[in-house]
Amino acid sequence: MKKVKVIGGGLAGSEAALQLANNGIEVDLYEMRPEKMTGAHSSGNLGELVCSNSLGSNDFSAASGLLKQELRILGSYLVKFADETSVPAGNALAVDREIFSQKITAAIAENPLINLINGEIREIPEDMPVIIASGPLTSEALSEEIKKITGSEHLYFFDAIAPIVERDSINFEKAFMASRYDKGEAAYINCPMDKEEYEVFYEKLINSPVAELKEFEKNSKFFESCLPVEVLAKRGKDTLRYGPLKPVGLIDPRTGRKNYAVVQLRMDNHAGSLYNLVGFQTNLKWPAQKELIKCIPGLENAEIARYGVMHRNTFIHSPSVLMPTLQSKRREDLFFAGQISGVEGYTESIATGLLAGINAARILKGERPLTLEPVSMLGALCGYITHPNHKDFQPVNSNFGILKPLDVVLKGRKNKQHKKRLFAEKALSYLTPIAK
Numbered sequence: 553m554k555k556v557k558v559i560g561g562g563l564a565g566s567e568a569a570l571q572l573a574n575n576g577i578e579v580d581l582y583e584m585r586p587e588k589m590t591g592a593h594s595s596g597n598l599g600e601l602v603c604s605n606s607l608g609s610n611d612f613s614a615a616s617g618l619l620k621q622e623l624r625i626l627g628s629y630l631v632k633f634a635d636e637t638s639v640p641a642g643n644a645l646a647v648d649r650e651i652f653s654q655k656i657t658a659a660i661a662e663n664p665l666i667n668l669i670n671g672e673i674r675e676i677p678e679d680m681p682v683i684i685a686s687g688p689l690t691s692e693a694l695s696e697e698i699k700k701i702t703g704s705e706h707l708y709f710f711d712a713i714a715p716i717v718e719r720d721s722i723n724f725e726k727a728f729m730a731s732r733y734d735k736g737e738a739a740y741i742n743c744p745m746d747k748e749e750y751e752v753f754y755e756k757l758i759n760s761p762v763a764e765l766k767e768f769e770k771n772s773k774f775f776e777s778c779l780p781v782e783v784l785a786k787r788g789k790d791t792l793r794y795g796p797l798k799p800v801g802l803i804d805p806r807t808g809r810k811n812y813a814v815v816q817l818r819m820d821n822h823a824g825s826l827y828n829l830v831g832f833q834t835n836l837k838w839p840a841q842k843e844l845i846k847c848i849p850g851l852e853n854a855e856i857a858r859y860g861v862m863h864r865n866t867f868i869h870s871p872s873v874l875m876p877t878l879q880s881k882r883r884e885d886l887f888f889a890g891q892i893s894g895v896e897g898y899t900e901s902i903a904t905g906l907l908a909g910i911n912a913a914r915i916l917k918g919e920r921p922l923t924l925e926p927v928s929m930l931g932a933l934c935g936y937i938t939h940p941n942h943k944d945f946q947p948v949n950s951n952f953g954i955l956k957p958l959d960v961v962l963k964g965r966k967n968k969q970h971k972k973r974l975f976a977e978k979a980l981s982y983l984t985p986i987a988k
């Protein structure tokens with residue numbers, strides 16, 4: 553009998569196990585809860601949602617909505633359970649979290665091909681294919697084992713993420729391209745501030761509400777180089793102007809002079825459609841981040857592809873470790889899925905669990921694992937996290953900026969919805985024949 557071991561009965565691991573069973577593969581699914589709890593889970597149920605009960609938008613013209621629709625086409629069990637347990641939430645797919653995780657737990661318990669084994673995995677099995685889906689709160693012992701495969705420099709424990717914006721939404725009447733001291737090509741987008749603009753920005757920043765950290769995260773130490781901007785700002789009015797917002801070596805082409813402060817943005821994806829705010833890690837609440845970014849000259853209408861977040865998060869440096877099929881480069885029958893693979897979010901975790909499950913089944917059946925094209929959101933996510941060109945890799949959630957650009961050029965805010973619909977049509981028509 554062909555068999556796979558799946559480590560972690562969260563969103564990714566449960567989806568992977570059900571996909572494997574659907575392909576006639578036997579599964580040993582290991583879940584350490586309830587014997588050993590994480591700092592965020594509160595039950596022994598599989599697929600427990602640790603925070604919000606929303607899986608994000610259900611609308612195809614939103615990135616997360618498109619990803620969910622792709623998952624429906626590909627036969628995701630967890631999205632089906634989410635649809636069946638949804639509660640009214642406007643355009644979003646929110647669920648009754650209890651019933652949702654009970655459904656997952658029951659589906660796994662009733663499946664004759666899945667053996668649920670309660671207990672912590674402390675070593676990575678070598679006797680058969682393995683999917684590691686142990687999530688952002690992977691146990692310490694397993695983290696140590698993972699390091700042996702990835703190298704300790706390729707396993708991280710804390711997210712300190714800066715927001716990412718879509719390049720198309722930046723106002724280049726104010727922003728300009730340049731590298732500090734004109735070194736190399738003009739690779740950075742620079743958003744300049746005069747004294748008055750900086751003061752408005754600063755006041756807003758120090759008065760913005762911060763998202764609360766969980767109890768177990770409160771004692772986590774930040775690296776000095778990863779301090780959130782709101783923490784730096786509280787050290788003094790000029791700290792940011794001598795830190796991540798320093799204007800030195802940057803001459804504003806409109807005035808020929810140095811500015812008072814500059815927010816720099818660095819290219820975040822190969823296509824150049826996404827830019828991250830350099831050194832701008834933040835834990836402000838998302839609506840406050842939106843307001844703050846709006847008051848940066850050049851970013852008044854910025855479309856935010858990913859907000860800054862800070863939380864405990866175990867994740868691998870997937871560009872060095874993984875292939876787009878979610879297989880380890882060093883061991884082809886070892887897969888990573890879920891948050892530990894470098895994606896961010898519930899739906900993204902389910903999505904990578906689905907692909908890892910399908911691909912582990914394919915290799916056991918002697919078939920080639922699927923590499924999905926970046927015209928689909930799932931293909932784009934896997935392509936993004938495994939692209940070798942990342943310097944400062946940070947986890948990502950679904951967003952339109954990672955998709956392969958459309959063949960037609962549609963500029964302007966009026967075309968935005970139309971463009972998203974075209975992306976969605978292309979993605980769904982690409983995946984439909986693959987799913988059959």
Ligand SMILES: Cc1cc2nc3c(=O)[nH]c(=O)nc-3n(C[C@H](O)[C@H](O)[C@H](O)COP(=O)(O)OP(=O)(O)OC[C@H]3O[C@@H](n4cnc5c(N)ncnc54)[C@H](O)[C@@H]3O)c2cc1C
Binds near residue numbers: 585589890891901
């Ligand atoms: C505090 C917190 C809040 C979050 N809030 C949100 C949110 O609101 N919205 C959102 O979209 N995303 C959120 N996320 C991010 C992420 O989407 C979720 O954490 C999601 O559950 C990840 O899915 P997963 O399957 O990768 O991990 P999990 O769902 O966490 O599943 C991993 C499972 O592995 C088990 N495990 C760990 N180590 C071992 C081991 N050694 N042996 C056996 N079992 C093990 C764990 O007990 C767990 O059940 C949050 C993350 C955190 C940490």
